[in-house]
Amino acid sequence: MSSELYQQLLATTTGLLLLTAVLQVWGRSTVRAIGLxxxxxxxxxxxxxTVGVQAGEAAAPLVAGLLFVVKALVMPWVMLRSARLIGVTRERSARLRPAVELIGAAGLTLLAYAVSGPILGDTTDPATRAVPVGVSLVLLGFWQLLIRGSAITQLVGFLMLDNGIAAISSLTSGGLPLVVELGATLDVLLVVLILGALVVRMQAEEGHIDISELRELHD
Amino acid sequence: MTALEVPTHLVDAGLIAQLLLGALAVLVAVAAPARLRSVLTGSVVVLAGIAAAVTGSAALVGAVGVGLQIPVVLPLAAPLEPLVLAPDRLGGLFMALAGVVVALAALFGIGYAHGPAASRTGWTAFSVFAVGMQLVPAATDAITFLLAWELMAGGSTALLLADHASREPVRRSTVWYSVMTHLSFLFLLAGFGVLAAASGGTSWASISGAALTGTPATTAFVLLVAGFATKAGLVPVHVWLPRAHPEAPSHMSAAMSAAMVKMGVYGLLLLTLRLLPTGPRWWSIVLIALGTVSALYGILQASVQADLKQLLAYSTTENLGLITTAIGVGLLLRDSGQPAVADVALVAALLLAVSHAAFKSVLFLGAGSVLQATGERDLDLLGGLAARMPWTSGAFGVGALGAAALPVTGGFVAEWVLLQALIHVGAQADRLLAIVIPITMGIVALTIGLGLLTFVKAYGIGFLARPRTPAAAQAHEAGPAMRSALVLGAVLVVGLGLAPGPLTQALAGAVSAGGVATFGVTGLSLEAVGVVLHPVALTLLAVAVLVPLVAVNAVLARRHPRRDVTLAWGCGGERTSPRMEYNATSYSEPLVRVFRGSLQASHVVDVVHHDQSPLLVEQMTYTQETGDVIEHRLYQPATRLAARIGDLARTVQNGSIHRYVGFSFAALVLVLVVVAL
Known part of the structure; x- marks a missing residue:
């Protein structure tokens, strides 16, 4: 792979990651969030x-394939199915005004770039220079967890956070070994499967899936 | 040292047999139909116990294997030394002890287990507990030790919970037990951690090879003694014991009280004799203080308990206290240039451990048999069982003799040896010895006296006289499996009492003590202090004295046959009714009066007057309650403090998930900013 193609691919993928993360914060449709x-x-x-092939990892296609199947196919499908089952397609309540949410997201993205510079130091490696995208993903995922009430959008935020961590680890270490990626991905898959079932159950028991109203277990 | 080699040594084969039998027991417990579960699983556990007894005995007399390496799937041992099971002589003793107790308890459990204790979970837990406990003394390094230790703790906790659905106290005592068990584990983990860090290895060999002194040694000593004392039920960390033992199924109580707490003793011996043998003098004083306080406090509480199993549990604290005292005295004397007497004290500690295992198994199993027959543990509601349950009461009687340290039992031999060691200390030159030894001797003597009183009460009130309740009156003898376990245990108690010589000699080898030999075939000679005990000869002598007395009595009885006498002014009334008998509360009342302060005794006399006249009394109720002063003064303030801190923490955690996420988020942002600055 030529260096130019590599940089192009890196810019495209990280750009897509950041764009989808910001778009997540904007908008209330559950189906759209899952699509993103x-x-x-x-x-x-x-x-x-991209990173794995550049680093010469033999298992890179396998890891990427695993990620694609689990993160782009299985998890969204499970979440979409839960959402369809309970008939919730829009976020019901707003905790903050949309403008505040977007300003917060912008501020966090800036923060990610601001703190990543000193942590990473001077570097010319294009992959390492893209790390702030991963940090933004983590912070925006957290932000989503904070500002959203519905269990499904919470899950979306959690997955975004996980994607951010995966992006950082892949960018800084030049591709992770298959066994580590396998462990982390399957963990998250388990969480999604359990929560998918739990959401359906919540709707059946409580009539809503707003986790901020779940106060029964607070003692 | 590989796991896959065919073992050619008895010890290795025995270890493999125990592991396989343990796995088989779990398999059978899960797969067998409910009807056969107790018989099949119980039998396999009995076999595992016997395997441990054989392996341990072989190791005790000096057999060594190449060691059994634990194949670890996870890279648990990668940075450390390999995990190897290979019992030394001391470990062999404790493995054999655990094995015999497990075999007896499992045999009893075949007939006794019912309900939740006989469920899949119940028997699985018992099997895991038994094998874990048997392997604790086989460990040759800290990791293996802690692994086996946790198997033992986990299995016992699960089985303790057996009856949780039907009885509330079970839940409470399990909470206490799990908290104290975890505390013990944490202390041990920290202690071994200190040792490993200071010596650069986790195996016993590398720790003792480093010959640690100074701060690391002292820190490790304090932490490990705290951990082992908690498991051994010593004061002030005994609080789980009088709760857990009564609530566990009785075969489990027996295994816990007779064998599990001994692992604490094994730990103390391992620590002071092998890992850190050159500690300063105050270490032994700490052990003596722990031991004497536990012994006295334990027997005092035991003597006023009316609940049979609680009485036995407190008596365990007493016995473990005596053992710890003996260890402390042994170490102190080794340090004071009196190795010969020190050896006798250490042998006494082991003898006390062995004899306590024997008689406490019998006592707890007997209590289980009584519980099954009557549904009662309260001595005030029993009585008259000797006629209705002859096997049980016979065995319990032998066990009580052992616990009271009366002759022809192992208990007598053990306490005799301890007193011999104390008496023969040459204390003239050493001021510390001149103070410590007489006080210790006084406390040990008082403990032995109170022990006698306690077990006269346990047997006399519970088994003799007339039944005080219909439940006691309708008691029936236990089934064959339970009976045989009781009889075997009683035979062990008497066997240890009649032929202590060979065992004592083997025990001396375990702590590399000289000056102990057999006298004749069965007798015991403490050459170090120049005394001899020959129980068989003593017994023959006693019989020779008794036979003429009995004969004369019999002749007299035939000459003057007994006449039925009616009460002169009894108006046809009976001489005694069960309500007029002494009961457990009234028997110990004088003692409660003397030790009112430390027993926190309070009593209420409730008088109900007749409707017609205040001068006529219709009913009087006397209620006496005793408390655990250490629990009130030490644990309750601590738990109250913890609760208050918990209340404060509740203002931070209000149940809102968003708030928790907010905390994590704020922390993350803060860390990022701090790192970036």
């Missing part, structure tokens, strides 16, 4: 493939 997650999963798989 599919794009994000695909971009992440592409990023891992």
């Amino acid at each position: 997650l599919v794009i994000q999963g695909t971009a992440l798989a592409g990023l891992v493939l």
Whole structure:
């Protein structure tokens, strides 16, 4: 792979990651959020493939394939199925005004770039220079967890956070070994499967899936 | 040292047999139909116990294998030394002890286990507990030790919970037990951590090879003693013991009280004799203080308990206290240039451990048999069982003799040896010895006296006289499996008492003590202090004295046959009714009066007057309650403090998930900013 192509691919995939993350914060439709997650999963798989091939990892296509299947196909499908089952397609309540949400997201992206510089130091490696995207993903995922009430969008935020971590680790270490990626991905898959079932159950028991109203267990 | 080689040594084969039998027991417990589960699983566990007894005995007399390396799937041992099971002589003793107790308890459990204790979970837990406990003394390094230790702790906790659905106290005592068990584990983990860090290895060989002194040694000593004392049920960390033992199924109580707490003793011996043998003098004083306080406090509480199993549990604290005292005295004397007497004290500690294992198994199993027959543990509600349950009461009687340290039992031999060691200390030159030894001797003597009183009460009130309740009156003898376990245990108690010589000699080898030999075939000679005990000869002598007395009595009885006498002014009334008998509370009342302060005794006399006249009394109720002063003064303030801190923490955690996420988020941002600055 030529250096130019590599940089192009890197820029495309990380750009897609950042774009989908910001778009997540904007908008209330659950189906759209899940759709964005599919794009994000695909971009992440592409990023891992790019970095892995560049670093000469033999298992890179395998890892990328695994990520694509789990993050862009299986998880969104499970979440979409849960959402369809309970008939919730829009976020019901707003915790903050949309403008505040977007300003917060912008501020966090800036923060990610601001703190990543000193941490990474001077570097010319294009992959390392893209690390702030991963940090933004983590912070935006957290932001999503904070500002959203519905269990499904919470899950979306959690997955975004996980995507961010995966992106950082892939960018800094030049591709992760298959066993580590396998462990981390399957963990998250388990969480999604369990929560997918739990959401359906919540709707059946409580009539809503707003986690901020779940106060029964607070003692 | 590979796991796959065919073992050619008895010890290795025995270890493999124990592991396989343990796995088989779990398999059978899960797969066998409910009808056969107790018989099949119980039998396999009995076999595992016997395997441990054989392996341990072989190791005790000096057999060594090449060691059994634990194949670890996870890279657990990668940075450390290999995990190897290979019991030394001391470990062999404790493995054999655990094995015999497990075999007896499992045999008893075949007939006794019912309900939740006989469930899949119940028997699985018992099997895991048994094998874990048997392997604790086989460990040759800290990791293996802690692994086996946790198997033992986990299995016992699960089985303790057996009856949780039907009885509330079970839940509470399990909470206490798990907290204290975890505390013990944490202390051990920290202690071994200190040792490993200071010596650069986790195996016993590398720790003892480093000959640690100074701060690391002292820190490790304090932490490990705290951990082992918690498991051994010593004061002030005994609080789990009088709760857990009564609530566990009785075969489990027996295994816990007779064998599991001994692992604490094994730990103390391992620590002071092998890992850190050159500690300063105050270490032994700490052990003596722990031991004497536990012994006295334990027997004092035991003597006023009316609950049979609680009485036995407190008596365990007493016995473990005596063992710890003996270890402390042994170490102190080794340090004071009196190795010969020190050896006798250490042998006494092991003898006390062995004899306590034997008689406490019998006592707890007997209590289980009583519980099954009557549904009662309260001595005030029992009585008259000797006629209705002859096997049980016979065995319990032998066990009580052992616990009271009366002759022809192992208990007598053990306490005799301890007293011999204390008496023969040459304390003239050493001021510390001149103070410590007489005080210790006084406390040991008082403990032995109170022990006698306690077990006269346990047997006399529970088994003799007339039944105090219909439940006691309708008691029936236990089934064959339970009976045989009881009889075997009683035979062991008497066997240890009649032929202590060979065992004592083997025990002396375990702590590399000289000056102990057999006298004749069965007798015991403490050459170090120049005394001899020959129980068989003593017994023959006693019989020779008794036979003429009995004969004369019999002749007299025939000459003057007994006449039925009616009460002169009894108006046809009976001489005694069960309500007029002494019961457990009234028997110990004088003692409660003397030790009112430390027993926190309070009593209420409730008088109900007749409707017609205040001068006529219709009913009187006397209620006496005793408390655990250490629990009130030490644990309750601590738990109250923890609760208050918890309340404060509740203002931070209000149940809102968003708030928690917010905390993590704020922390993350803060860390990022701090790192970046």
